[in-house]
Amino acid sequence: MKRVLIIGAGGHAQVVADILLRMHEAGADLTPIGFLDDNPHLFGEWRLGLPILGPLAAIDAVDHDAVVIGIGDNRTRQAIYERLAACGERFVVARHPSAIVAHDAVIGAGTVIAARAIVNAGAHVGVNVILNSGCIVEHHNRIGAHAHIAPGATLGGAVTVGEGALVGIGATVLPQCAVGAWSVVGGGAVVTAAVDDDLVVSGIPARPHMKTPTLIPSQRRARVGV
Ligand SMILES: CC(C)(COP(=O)(O)OP(=O)(O)OC[C@H]1O[C@@H](n2cnc3c(N)ncnc32)[C@H](O)[C@@H]1OP(=O)(O)O)[C@@H](O)C(=O)NCCC(=O)NCCS
Secondary structure, three states, X not given: OEEEEEEXXXXXXXXXXXXXXXXHHXXXXXXXXXXXXXXXXXXXXXXXXXXXXXXHHHHHHOOOOEEEEOOOOHHHHHHHHHHHHHOOOOEOOEEOOOOEEOOOOEEOOOOEEOOOOEEOOOOEEOOOOEEOOOOEEOOOOEEOXXXXXXXXXXXXXXXXXXXXXXXXXXXXXXXXXXXXXXXXXXXOOXXXXXXXXXXXXEOOOOEEOOOOOOOOHHHXXXXXXX
C-alpha cells in the first residue's frame, strides 16, 4: 500500500486529502498519511483525520512512498513539483472515484482530478495539473503541465491549454481554441479565439482584462450617480 504525503494543508490540500481517502475506500492501493505545510501555526493540527506533520523541509523524516501537491497557485505548485522531482520523489495521480476519464486519456504524474470532472477521449493532461470539480476536458485536449482547470470550466474539443495557465471557474473555451502558457481566463469568460501567453482575459467574448483605474471620490460618486 503506497503511503502518500500531501504537500500543503490549505483548502485545496484538504480536497486532495478527501480524494485520496475516497480512492482508498474504493480499493486503490494507496493511503494518505498526512500533510506537510510551512505554516508553523498548523503543526500538530489535523484535517480530515490526517495530521499536519511539519514543514516541507521535514519530508525526509517522514516515511512515505509518494507525494501529491495540494497547492492551488500554479507558480508555487510548479516550483515545489520541480524541487521534489529533482530530489527523486514519486508523484501519484489523485483521481476522485466519481471522475470520468476516457480509456485512452493520458494523465501526467501528480495531477489531481476532482469529483465529477470529465476527461474525454484522446486528451493529454500534463504533470501536476488540477482538473477541478465538475470541469469538462473534451476530446483531444492538450493541457500543459501545472495548469488549473477550475470548477465547472468547460473546454470544447481539441482545445490547447498552455503550461501553468488557469481557466477560471465556469469559463468556457470554444473548440480548437488555444489558451497560452501562464495566461488566466477569468471566471465565467467565453474564449472564442486564441489567447496569447501571459495574458489575463475576461468577459464574453473574452478580451484582455482591464483593471478599472482608481477613481478619486468625486469620479466614483459620478460613476454611481450620487
Ligand atoms: C479575471 C480575474 C483574474 C481578475 O482579477 P483582478 O485583476 O484581481 O480583478 P479585480 O478583482 O481587481 O476586478 C477588476 C474589475 O474586473 C471585474 N472582474 C473581475 N473578475 C471578472 C470576471 N471574471 N469577469 C468579468 N469581470 C470581472 C471586477 O468586477 C472589477 O470591476 P470594477 O472595477 O468595474 O469593479 C479574476 O477576477 C478571476 O476571474 N480569476 C479566476 C479565479 C478562479 O476561477 N480561480 C479558481 C479557484 S478554484
